[in-house]
Structure formats: structure tokens, C-alpha cells
Amino acid sequence: INQCVCLQPACKQQGMPLSAITPRSQIDLSLRSAPPNLPHGVQMLDLSRNQVQNLTQETLAYHTGFHHLNLRSNKIHFIQPGLFKDMTDLRVLDLSRNHLNVFALSKINIGPLTAVESLDLSSNGLYTGIGSWSLKKISLHNNVILEIEDGAFDSLHNLTELDLSKNSITCITDFNLYNLKVLNLSKNSMELFQSVGSAQSYQLLSLDLSENKMPYFPFLPRQNVLEYLDVSRNHLRSINVSASSERRTFLNHLRYLDMSYNQLKSIPESFFCFMGSLEVLNVSNNCIGSFSITNEGLLPKVKIINLSYNSLQSLTFNENILQSLEKLFLQGNDLTTLDHQVFQRLPSIRYLQLQQNNLKICASEQKQQEAALTDQNHQHPPGCVSFSSVHSLRFLYLSENNLQTLPANAFANTSLKLLDLSLNPGLDMDKDSLSGLEHSLVHLLLRENNISRLNTDLSLLKSLKNVDLSTNQLTSLPMWDKESSIESLNLQNNNLVTVEYSTMLALERSLKTLYMGSNPLNCCTNLGFLHVVQRSKKESNWREITGVSGEFRDQ
DSSP: OOEEEEOSHHHHHHTOOGGGOOOOOOSOOOOSSOOTTOOTTEEEEEOOSSOOOEEOTTTTTTOOOOSEEEOOSSOOOEEOTTTTTTOTTOOEEEOOSSOHHHHHTTTOOOOOOSSOOEEEOOSSOOOOOOOOTTOOEEEOOSSOOOOOOTTTTTTOTTOOEEEOOSSOOOEEEEEOOTTOOEEEOOSSOOSEEEEOOOSSOOOOOEEEOOSSOOSSOOBOOSSOOOOEEEOOSSOOOOOOOOOOTTTOOOOTTOOEEEOOSSOOOOOOGGGGTTOTTOOEEEOOSSOOOEEEEOSTTSSTTOOEEEOOSSOOSEEEEOTTOOTTOOEEEOOSSOOOOOOTTTGGGOTTOOEEEOOSSOOEEOOOHHHHHHHHHHOTTOOOOTTEEOOTTOTTOOEEEOOSSOOOEEOTTTTTTOOOSEEEOOSOTTOEEOTTTTTTOTTTOOEEEOOSSOOSSOOSOGGGOTTOOEEEOOSSOOSSOOOOOSOOOOOEEEOOSSOOOOOOHHHHHHHHTTOOEEEOOSOOOBGGGOHHHHHHHHHHHHTTOOSEEESOTTOOBOO
């Protein structure tokens, strides 16, 4: 019988058989050892969050048949030498959050750990001597390790996961753990990571070097299958791509690369030459002034590029480049100028974040052609960017762009589901600015634009369900002469005195949530509106109505 012993009152109160219990201790019982009457055949013992100080045979009630032993969060500072040598079935040993730094100073091994595959020694202090050839996973997270001694892990041929995060390691100059698959060195003081110069293949799949002090991109094994690399929050200032072909690192298997929160000013295109499998590139929060992908064949599989919060002045994508790109993050760059058809060159783009820039929007190409027939000197406004005929685009965020105008047919032949134009004070929307979105637009955000009158007929947008017009200067709503599909309407913080009865009748069928707070509504001129609200509340058609009851003003 597979038995798990839970030494917590919460488990005992449930009255479950020992064989069915998976203990998750949250209560300190202040135990200093396991009870002497442990049932025969116990395979899992959880003594975590207690007061064990000395780990001996007596502490474990002389049992040796454990498969899983959890001693996390005690005060262990002594381990009886050879304690685990007869535990030939022990696979998982958790000694994290103890005081093993005291024990480690004695230079005594805790082993041999003849069968242990997963060993957690995190949050202890200095540790030396592992002594288990069978180990597959070791956690030394949150200790005070300053360096890795030569050969410390060489005998652990089965080791595949090693967590050395949150220590004080300053450099790795001869990384040679060929069989390791996951290595976490985040939150150290690393200034250099360099693998040994070897033609032997490495099995490393994931390398986390985030939150260190590295000024240079890591020197990775030439023969690698690395898929995940995180070097975010370091001191990277430049990318060196001038190495000879013999020393170049090929990252053909890399799928995720994070270089955010560094000090990079540029990234040469040639850096991506050997990253044919890359799917996610994050270089946000740097100092990048320009970014271009112009060579055909670069980043053919990339789906997400995050360039947000840089200092971009130019962005260049050539035709037939980035065919798989779906999400592009460009917010917080103060961009003023873009090639007006830059987004038409991205055939798979679905998601564009452009908030916190200074962009202008071009009219549709059809409108431009019509204008050109009457005025041969007519051109796009300088620096404007076009969003018409971006056929795959579904989500577009343009808040905080200092937009002054939104021209007619700005999104023609673009099936947007979400459009955010918020925080563009003084935005003047042409009455046909949303033309072309009649059957696709679901979410429209126009908050904090100082709009006093809405020129656009929202009733034409047949799929529209969520509208945010909060914090504007609206004194009235546009007339709805057709039934609406809107389910959520936010009109808070406006200057609405009257809401037309006919408008509310048109909205009533679909509306489920209405926000009306902080408006100077006059109850005497809104009796029809009040009747609609009361009827909808009574019939439970509306899930939520806020800011209506008790906020009308008698005038």
C-alpha cells in the first residue's frame, strides 16, 4: 500500500485513510521528530514547518523505506552521517529552508544518497558535498554560494535540472555540464557566462541568467539545442556579432529570447542570422533607437516582438519579412514617424500596441486616390501611418498618441475587433472614421478624449458590444434609430443632462451593464429613461446599473 503520513490536524480532521492523503502542511505542530508509532510501510513523510533540529535515525522513527521525505522549513543544523545510505528507495528529499550552513562548515557530506533524484537545499547557506550519482534535480536557490568549485557536479551524470538562483556567484568561465537541460542562475552577481570551447554537444534547453550584472551577451556552447534564454535585467550595452565563423554561436533551436531591461542601443540584423526557430523576442525597456529586419529569411517563425519603452526613431520591415509575426508591442517610444505602409507588410499581424507615441493616422488608400484625382499635389500627411487594408489586424491600441484627427475610412478593409483611441484629448473623429468596421468591431474605447459630441453613428456597428465613453464632455448621446448590440456602455464622468427615451429603447434589448455615475442628470426630463431602467431592473435584463439611482438632480 502506498502510504503518506500527514502530521497535521487539518488532515486528521478529514478522516481520510493514510493511503489517500497528500499532506500539504500549513500549520506548525512544533514537532522535533516523527512520532514513534508511524505505520509500517510509510513511503511519504511530511514533517515540514516544524521544529526539527537534529536529523537522525531516531528523528525519523528508524524508518528507511521512504520514497519522499519533506523536511522543509525546520531548524535542522545537524544530519547524522550516513543517515540516508540505507534509504535505497528515497527519490525526493526536501531540506530547504533549514540551517544547513552550520552543518556544511563541518565539511561532512549528507550522502550517500543512493537513489535520490530530486534534492532541494534552497535557503540554507553554504553547501558542499552532494554525493549522489543518481541525482536528476538539485535546487540550491537562495543560499550564499560565491563560486562553483571545479568538478562540483562532474560526477552527477544524470543531473538534468540545476537551480542556483539567488546566490552570490560572479562568473561561470568553464560551463561543461553537457547533460544538463535546465540551468537557473538568475539573481546572482554574474558578470560573465562562458562555456568551455568544445565540439561536444550540449543538451541544455533552458538557461536563465536574468537579474545579474553581465555587460556582454553570454558565450554559449557552439553545439547546443537551447530553446529558452533569459538575459533580462542585466547591464548589456551592445551585441557583439563580429566573431569569426569558427567562434559564432548558432542558436537554431532557440524559441524564446528575453533581453529586456538592459542598456542596448542597437541590435544589428546579423545577430538574428542563426535564430531560425525564434518565436518570442523581448527587447523592451532598453535604449534602442532603430530596429530593422530587411534581409529575407530572418526570423521566419517569430510570432511576438516586444520593442516597448525604448527610444525608437525608426522601424523598418521589408516585404516578405516576418511572415509569422502576430503581436507587435511598440508602446512608450514617442514614435512620430513611420513608413505609412509598414503594417501592411506584416501578413499575420493580429495585435498592435502603439500607445504612448505621437503618430498620425492616414486616410484609406481609396480616399487618397480620390483626393489625388482632384488635387495632383495631394499627399499623405507627413509621417502618418496607414491602418487600412491590414487584413489580419484584430486588436489596435492607439491611446496617448496626441491624435488630433481620425480621418474617414481610416480602418477600411481591416477587420478590427478592438480599437482603443483613449487619452487623445481633442480628438476630432470624422463621421465615417469607423466605416468598414460595421461587422467586426466588438470593443471601442474612447475615454478621456474631451469629446463633447460624438459624430460617429455607433448604431451602424452591428457587432459592437462594449463601449467606453467615460470622462469626456458629452452633453447628449447620438440618436439610435436601429436596435443596438451594445452590452456594456460606460458614460461616467460626462456632462449628460438628458438621455433620449428613443435612444434607451434602442439600447434596451441588448444592454446588460450601464455606468452613469458623475453626470448632472435631470430627473424631470428623464422620466422615460427612468422607466426603462426600472423595467429592466424588474425584469432582470440588466446585470449592473451604476450611478443612476440617487444621482439625479432636480432642476
